[in-house]
Amino acid sequence: xxxxxxxxxxxxxxxxxxxxxxxxxxxxxxxxxxxxxxxxxxxxxxxxxxxxxxxxxxxxxxxxxxxxxxxxxxxxxxxxxxxxxxxxxxxxxxxxxxxxxxxxxxxxxxxxxxxxxxxxxxxxxxxxxxxxxxxxxxxxxx
Numbered sequence: 001x002x003x004x005x006x007x008x009x010x011x012x013x014x015x016x017x018x019x020x021x022x023x024x025x026x027x028x029x030x031x032x033x034x035x036x037x038x039x040x041x042x043x044x045x046x047x048x049x050x051x052x053x054x055x056x057x058x059x060x061x062x063x064x065x066x067x068x069x070x071x072x073x074x075x076x077x078x079x080x081x082x083x084x085x086x087x088x089x090x091x092x093x094x095x096x097x098x099x100x101x102x103x104x105x106x107x108x109x110x111x112x113x114x115x116x117x118x119x120x121x122x123x124x125x126x127x128x129x130x131x132x133x134x135x136x137x138x139x140x141x142x
Contacts, residue, residue: 051134051135051136051137052134052135052136052137053136053137062097062099062100062101063100063101063102063103063131064076064077064090064093064100064101064102064103065077065103065105066090066102066103066104066105066118066122067104067105067106068104068105068106068107068110068114068115068118069107069110070107070109070110072110072111072114074086074118076089076090083121086121087121087124087125090102090121090122090125090127091125091126093125093127094125094126094127095126098126098127099129100127100129101127101129101130101131102122102127102129102130102131103131103133104118104119104122104130104131104132104133105133106118106132
C-alpha cells in the first residue's frame, strides 16, 4: 500500500480587498468630534463686552469680526495684527466684498478714542456697515 503525499493543488490566494469598516468608524468619530468642538471655537479671545438692553443676535450673510482687547490690541477674527496690517486686511476684504458687515467687539476698558480709530480705519477702507457686539443686560459673565 503506497501512501502518497497529500498536496493541495492550489495555494489560497491572498486577500486583496481593504476592510473599509475601521476606516469608516474612524471618520465618523472624527466627524462627531468636529461637530461638537466647532461651536466652541468661535471666539477664543476673552473680552468683557458692554451690557445693553434689547440686544439681538445678527445673522448677517457676510461679516468680519474685529476685536479690541483691554490693552488696545487689534484682532481680525482671532488673529492679532498691528495697525498697518489690520488696515490692509480690512481694505482687502472691502475690495473683495464691499457689502461686508463689520462686527466690532470692544472690551469695556478700551477708551472710546481707540474704538473711534478702528471705526475710522474700517470706514476709510469702504466698509460702512458696522455693528457693535454686546451682551444682554441680564447675563452675568462666568
